[in-house]
Structure formats: C-alpha cells, structure tokens
Amino acid sequence: MMTDSLLCVEHLTMRFGGLSAINDLSFHAKKNQITAIIGPNGAGKTTVFNCLTGFYKPNVGKISLTSPSGRIFLLERMEGFRIAKEARLARTFQNIRLFTGMSVLENLMVAQHNLLMRASLYSLAGLFGSSSFRRAEQRALELARYWLNKIGLLDYADQPAGSLPYGSQRRLEIARAMCTDPVLLCLDEPAAGLNPKESYDLNGLLLDIRSEFQIGILLIEHDMSVVMNISDHVVVLDHGARIAEGSPTAVQADPAVIHAYLGTAPEEPTC
Amino acid sequence: MRDLRLTTAFRDATAAALLAALLALPMLGFQLTGTAQGLTLDTRFPWVGYAALTVFCGRLALSLAGQILAPLFKAKLSLPFLLAAPPGRLRNIAGWTMVVLAIGLPLTPFTDRNLLDKATLLLIYVMLGWGLNIVVGLAGLLDLGYVAFYAVGAYSYALLSQNFGLSFWLCLPFAGALAASFGILLGFPVLRLRGDYLAIVTLGFGEIVRVILLNWQDVTNGPVGISGIQRPSFFGLPFLASQPGHTTFHEFFGIPFSTEHRIYFLYYLILALALTTNIFTHRIRRLPIGRAWEALREDETACRSLGIDPTKTKLSAFALGAMFAGFAGSFFATRQGFISPESFTFIESAIILAIVVLGGMGSQIGIVLAAILLVGLPEWFRELQQYRMLAFGGAMVLIMLWRPRGLLANREPTLRLPPLAAENPGERPK
Ligand SMILES: Nc1ncnc2c1ncn2[C@@H]1O[C@H](COP(=O)(O)OP(=O)(O)OP(=O)(O)O)[C@@H](O)[C@H]1O
Numbered sequence: 112m113m114t115d116s117l118l119c120v121e122h123l124t125m126r127f128g129g130l131s132a133i134n135d136l137s138f139h140a141k142k143n144q145i146t147a148i149i150g151p152n153g154a155g156k157t158t159v160f161n162c163l164t165g166f167y168k169p170n171v172g173k174i175s176l177t178s179p180s181g182r183i184f185l186l187e188r189m190e191g192f193r194i195a196k197e198a199r200l201a202r203t204f205q206n207i208r209l210f211t212g213m214s215v216l217e218n219l220m221v222a223q224h225n226l227l228m229r230a231s232l233y234s235l236a237g238l239f240g241s242s243s244f245r246r247a248e249q250r251a252l253e254l255a256r257y258w259l260n261k262i263g264l265l266d267y268a269d270q271p272a273g274s275l276p277y278g279s280q281r282r283l284e285i286a287r288a289m290c291t292d293p294v295l296l297c298l299d300e301p302a303a304g305l306n307p308k309e310s311y312d313l314n315g316l317l318l319d320i321r322s323e324f325q326i327g328i329l330l331i332e333h334d335m336s337v338v339m340n341i342s343d344h345v346v347v348l349d350h351g352a353r354i355a356e357g358s359p360t361a362v363q364a365d366p367a368v369i370h371a372y373l374g375t376a377p378e379e380p381t382c
Numbered sequence: 383m384r385d386l387r388l389t390t391a392f393r394d395a396t397a398a399a400l401l402a403a404l405l406a407l408p409m410l411g412f413q414l415t416g417t418a419q420g421l422t423l424d425t426r427f428p429w430v431g432y433a434a435l436t437v438f439c440g441r442l443a444l445s446l447a448g449q450i451l452a453p454l455f456k457a458k459l460s461l462p463f464l465l466a467a468p469p470g471r472l473r474n475i476a477g478w479t480m481v482v483l484a485i486g487l488p489l490t491p492f493t494d495r496n497l498l499d500k501a502t503l504l505l506i507y508v509m510l511g512w513g514l515n516i517v518v519g520l521a522g523l524l525d526l527g528y529v530a531f532y533a534v535g536a537y538s539y540a541l542l543s544q545n546f547g548l549s550f551w552l553c554l555p556f557a558g559a560l561a562a563s564f565g566i567l568l569g570f571p572v573l574r575l576r577g578d579y580l581a582i583v584t585l586g587f588g589e590i591v592r593v594i595l596l597n598w599q600d601v602t603n604g605p606v607g608i609s610g611i612q613r614p615s616f617f618g619l620p621f622l623a624s625q626p627g628h629t630t631f632h633e634f635f636g637i638p639f640s641t642e643h644r645i646y647f648l649y650y651l652i653l654a655l656a657l658t659t660n661i662f663t664h665r666i667r668r669l670p671i672g673r674a675w676e677a678l679r680e681d682e683t684a685c686r687s688l689g690i691d692p693t694k695t696k697l698s699a700f701a702l703g704a705m706f707a708g709f710a711g712s713f714f715a716t717r718q719g720f721i722s723p724e725s726f727t728f729i730e731s732a733i734i735l736a737i738v739v740l741g742g743m744g745s746q747i748g749i750v751l752a753a754i755l756l757v758g759l760p761e762w763f764r765e766l767q768q769y770r771m772l773a774f775g776g777a778m779v780l781i782m783l784w785r786p787r788g789l790l791a792n793r794e795p796t797l798r799l800p801p802l803a804a805e806n807p808g809e810r811p812k
C-alpha cells in the first residue's frame with residue numbers, strides 16, 4: 112500500500128495576504144494511477160500545482176515525492192527547476208506555455224535539455240561534434256519522433272509551435288512534459304477548450320501514458336466526462352480545503368460536492 | 383474617389399503648413415543681431431513663408447506617395463528580394479557570397495587604404511553585433527552595457543602588453559577570459575531581473591566601468607588614456623620599415639616596405655575574428671545550450687518547468703557574449719594603438735544594440751546588413767556633417783516602420799526531423 116504512494120501532500124497551506132488559497136490540504140497520489148483534482152473556479156487547484164512545482168513556496172506543509180529509486184524528495188524545499196530536473200515532476204499549464212516561435216520538434220528537444228547537456232559535456236563536446244553527442248542527439252530525436260507520432264503531429268514537426276491549432280498545442284505541451292521522462296505528470300486542465308472528439312482522444316492518450324510509462328498522473332479538470340471516465344481517484348477542493356475524496360462514482364454522489372458545485376444545502380440534495 | 387483623396391491630402395498639407403508657420407514665426411521669423419549699438423531685433427518673415435511652403439510640399443508629397451504606394455505594399459509587390467525573408471537556402475547563398483566578397487575586397491583595384499580602414503571598422507561592429515546577438519538575440523537578455531566588456535578587452539590587451547610585454551596572440555585569450563569573468567561577475571546578481579530592470583542595471587554597469595577607467599589613474603591613466611600600445615605583428619614579424627635586432631615583415635618576405643601591409647593584415651585579422659564569432663554562434667545555436675537560450679527568451683517559466691536552470695543558462699550566454707566583446711576590444715586596442723574611456727561611451731552600446739535589433743533579433747546576415755546601414759553608411763556620408771545623426775535617426779525610424787521586427791526576422795529551426803530510417807515510429811525508443 113505505502114510502496115506505490117508517489118506523492119504525499121500533508122497540511123499544505125498557501126496564503127496570499129489575507130486570502131488562504133489553500134487551507135490545510137492533505138492528499139496522496141499513487142504510481143500508475145490518475146488522480147484528479149476537481150473543484151469550482153478559484154478553489155485553489157492551480158495553486159496546488161504551483162506549490163508542487165516550486166513556483167510558490169507554501170506557508171505550511173510538507174510535500175514529499177518518492178522516486179523509483181526510493182529516494183524521497185521534499186519538494187517544498189527545492190528550487191523550481193530542480194523539482195523538474197531531479198525529482199522529475201513535469202507539468203503543463205492552464206494557459207498553454209509552449210515556445211511558440213520555436214518549431215514543434217525543438218519544443219520536444221528543449222524538454223530533453225539536461226540529458227543532452229550532459230551528453231554534450233556542457234557544450235564542449237557538442238561544439239566539436241563528438242560522436243557520443245551525435246548518438247545522444249539521435250536518440251533524443253527518436254524519442255521526439257515517437258511522441259510526435261503519438262500525438263499525431265509528425266507532419267508538423269518543423270512548423271512553429273505557435274502556428275498549431277489549440278487542441279494540438281495542448282497535446283504538444285503534454286508530449287513536451289513527457290519528454291522530460293517524469294515520474295509524476297501534472298496536467299492543468301488539459302481538456303479546456305477542446306471539442307468533444309479531441310477531448311475523447313485526450314482520454315485515450317492519458318490512459319495510454321499511464322499504462323505504458325507506469326507513472327502517476329495528477330489531473331486538474333473541469334470536464335466531468337474526462338474526470339469520470341479516466342481517473343482512478345478524485346480529490347475535491349473548495350475554498351482551498353479538501354471537501355471529499357474517493358473513487359469517481361463515490362465523489363459524484365457526495366452531497367458536499369454537489370453543494371459546492373450547485374450551491375444547495377448539503378442536507379437536501381436536489382437532482 | 384481619387385479627387386476626394388486629393389482634397390484630403392491638400393487639407394492635411396495646409397494644416398501642417400499652418401502649424402509649421404506658427405512654429406517658425408518665433409524660431410525663424412525673428413533674429414537677434416549684435417551690432418555696434420548692442421543687440422537689435424531683425425525680422426525674417428520670408429523665412430517663415432519658406433518653411434511653411436516646404437512643409438506644405440513635403441506633407442503633400444508624403445500623403446500622395448502613401449496613397450499611391452499603399453496598394454503596392456499591400457500586394458507585397460514592391461518588396462525586393464531581401465524583404466521577402468529568404469528561406470534557408472537563399473540565406474546560405476547570401477552568407478557565402480558575403481564571405482567571398484569580404485575576403486576578395488582588398489584585392490579589387492578600386493580598394494584603397496581609406497576604404498579598407500572603413501571596412502575594418504565596419505567589421506568590428508559586425509563582430510560586436512554577432513557577440514551581442516548571443517545575449518540579446520538568442521537569450522533575450524536586454525544588455526545596454528555591452529560596451530563595458532569591449533572596454534575590458536581593450537584595456538586588458540593594452541595593460542598586459544605594456545606591463546608584461548605579451549604579444550597580441552597571447553593577450554587575446556586573456557582579454558576574452560577577463561571580459562567573460564566580468565560578464566559572470568555582473569551576471570550573478572542581476573540575471574534574476576527581467577526585461578527593463580536588467581536593461582537599467584546593465585546600463586549602469588556600462589557607465590560604472592567607464593567611470594572606473596576614468597578615475598583609476600594609477601592603472602588606466604585616466605582620461606588621458608593609454609597610448610603607444612603595441613601594434614600588431616605578423617606572428618612576430620612587425621610591420622615596420624626596420625627594427626634593430628628583429629626581422630620585419632617586409633624583410634622576411636623580401637618585398638618593399640609599405641605602410642599598407644598593416645592595414646591589409648588588420649582587415650584580415652578582424653575578418654577572421656568576426657567569422658569565428660559567427661561560426662561559433664552558428665554551431666552553438668544548434669546545441670542544447672543554444673536551444674535553451676532561445677527557449678528562455680520565449681518563456682522562462684516553461685523552461686523552469688522543464689528542469690532548465692535559468693540562472694546558469696543566462697549566465698553562459700552573458701559570459702560568451704562578453705568574451706567576444708573582449709576579443710573585439712583587444713583588436714580595437716591594437717588597431718588604434720591608443721585607447722581612452724572616450725571610446726567606450728553609452729552611444730557605442732546603443733549602436734551595437736541597434737544593429738542587433740535592426741538586423742532582426744538573432745539573424746546573422748541581418749546584423750551585417752544593419753551594421754552596413756548604421757555604421758558603414760554614416761562613415762561614408764561624413765560629408766553630411768551635422769545632419770548625419772539626423773539622417774541616422776530618420777533612417778532608423780523608417781526602417782522600424784517598414785520592418786518592425788528587423789530586416790531579417792524569419793527564424794530557421796535549429797534542427798529538422800530527419801527522414802525515418804526503417805523502423806516504426808510508433809515504437810518507443812529505449
Ligand atoms: N499569485 C497570486 N496572488 C494572489 N492571489 C492568488 C494568486 N494565485 C492565486 N490566487 C488566488 O488564489 C485562489 C485560487 O486560485 P487558483 O488559480 O488556484 O484557482 P483554480 O482552482 O485553479 O481556479 P480555476 O478553475 O479558475 O483555474 C483565487 O482566489 C486566486 O485569486
């Protein structure tokens with residue numbers, strides 16, 4: 112039971128001035144599972160991600176991530192880029208953050224920066240075109256090709272990322288995060304702005320990632336069709352606090368959740 | 383339709399002329415003249431008329447030209463080959479043509495000492511532009527104090543060669559390393575800042591270096607500068623008529639002495655240095671570090687989420703940019719034989735930055751074109767005298783209106799997806 116616990120958040124609190132965006136929040140995410148975080152607008156979901164990835168330093172709380180090697184990283188003490196580089200936690204953003212002027216392929220290559228930097232001996236070997244660097248670059252290109260194929264953008268590899276349609280940009284951002292070889296993938300509303308067909312395909316992609324790479328996925332989502340269909344575990348936030356947790360069906364029936372979403376009294380749920 | 387536009391143009395021009403007259407009345411209409419009796423006030427009302435007439439004609443011509451040219455611009459018919467941002471291949475051809483032209487320039491019959499001197503100066507700016515391009519164009523760090531590193535390079539060479547008698551070729555790496563260390567020294571505290579703040583701090587740094595050079599009398603000789611700096615030698619063979627105890631260049635090669643040998647040598651030296659900068663940038667842009675610079679320029683937050691250390695990455699760009707400024711500085715010192723803080727004022731930083739921005743952030747050929755435009759043309763048009771800077775400003779405004787993203791703004795991807803070998807792309811590489 113404890114062995115497959117990947118991420119453990121305990122008593123997380125984040126205040127902005129007088130506002131408590133997150134209030135004493137605790138939850139787990141397991142390896143090989145999709146954990147969804149849902150909640151009304153402004154519930155503090157993105158803030159949780161920002162605390163996990165080091166963009167914000169939480170006021171109180173402990174965030175520990177267990178790497179496959181068994182090493183435990185205390186994320187709240189780490190600098191943002193180290194969380195991605197050493198603890199191997201990757202994320203996407205609610206408002207897509209691609210390198211829009213760079214090509215689709217370059218976006219995927221930048222994600223493999225640390226690996227390629229080591230291979231190029233911090234650019235020294237790379238400048239002289241050493242063969243070991245060439246091979247590493249070749250492997251990186253093949254990984255990029257694999258992901259391009261998976262997200263259906265193989266024909267757009269050399270286009271600027273900013274020229275892609277919205278749905279493709281969302282998928283590219285996920286592929287880019289996956290190229291960092293993460294142990295936990297955090298997705299902030301990946302289905303936002305997608306049409307039903309794209310949203311359905313996204314479900315397939317996420318399930319695929321889970322089964323093929325055996326990693327944990329943390330998913331913020333408003334689209335209930337996505338949440339209910341693919342998540343293994345759901346955490347419901349409201350006003351920065353956890354109001355329910357459990358399997359999708361259990362959460363769906365929880366009166367507190369219905370109250371948070373529909374605003375009725377918890378005692379008398381309406382349909 | 384045409385007529386209607388004509389009347390608007392006339393009305394517009396009349397309004398402009400009235401405004402000009404109003405302004406010209408106090409500025410041109412009256413003149414104080416000193417006579418034996420003291421100051422008298424003269425009137426020059428016809429001048430006001432001339433001013434108004436000039437503005438009227440100019441404004442009319444401008445709006446008519448705008449009306450006639452606008453459809454052409456819309457159809458993109460008027461754009462000559464440079465403007466329709468050339469694709470990779472064309473750009474390669476243009477680049478190699480430029481290199482061949484630059485190498486062949488001294489051999490053409492119409493080349494004289496004067497032209498070569500100006501070309502050398504131009505190449506210094508091209509090299510500085512290429513160096514700053516790493517910082518501003520690739521990494522997106524707005525550096526307004528780039529000339530400080532140029533100064534560090536120049537003074538390093540001057541002091542090392544004067545105090546320790548080191549040769550140019552020995553000093554060159556030292557000067558580069560010193561300038562790079564200065565880059566790191568400055569970079570550490572300030573690279574956390576973004577955009578405008580970084581620009582202001584680097585501007586300050588540039589000034590601090592100049593003020594130190596001015597005031598540290600014991601070392602830098604203050605405002606007087608350092609003179610008698612060792613001139614370049616051809617790998618140990620000095621370009622002199624004769625030197626006791628030394629073989630000179632012309633003696634070694636058995637050719638008659640000419641003062642032009644040195645000019646030719648300096649030209650090829652800066653050409654080699656500049657091309658080194660170019661090749662280096664060209665290569666490093668295709669390495670992970672180069673891509674990380676560009677990614678950092680586009681989105682620092684996203685970079686952090688991918689595990690890229692922003693501070694180290696920026697610092698490397700800053701240090702490498704500074705190193706090339708250091709090389710260029712040493713060359714400047716050996717070419718001039720004399721340096722003083724005068725040569726390293728803010729305007730130099732501004733011109734180099736203008737070259738990079740005008741060239742189209744990150745475009746190597748664009749920088750050459752911009753350098754020709756901003757440094758070359760003003761040099762050749764010295765006859766314009768004080769109107770030179772006016773023309774310079776006007777030209778910059780026009781170019782920015784016409785190509786707001788720089789002369790050559792199209793970006794070539796650093797690598798393309800190679801065609802598939804044999805295996806299935808659906809397979810996960812391991
Ligand atoms: N940097 C910040 N400074 C001040 N307040 C902030 C900051 N970031 C978030 N907040 C506040 O914290 C609360 C939670 O915001 P958050 O973005 O986490 O919500 P969310 O659950 O992601 O909402 P949505 O579904 O709209 O994305 C909001 O009230 C927001 O205004």
Ligand SMILES: [Mg+2]
Nearest residue numbers: 156157158205
């Ligand atoms: Mg959000």
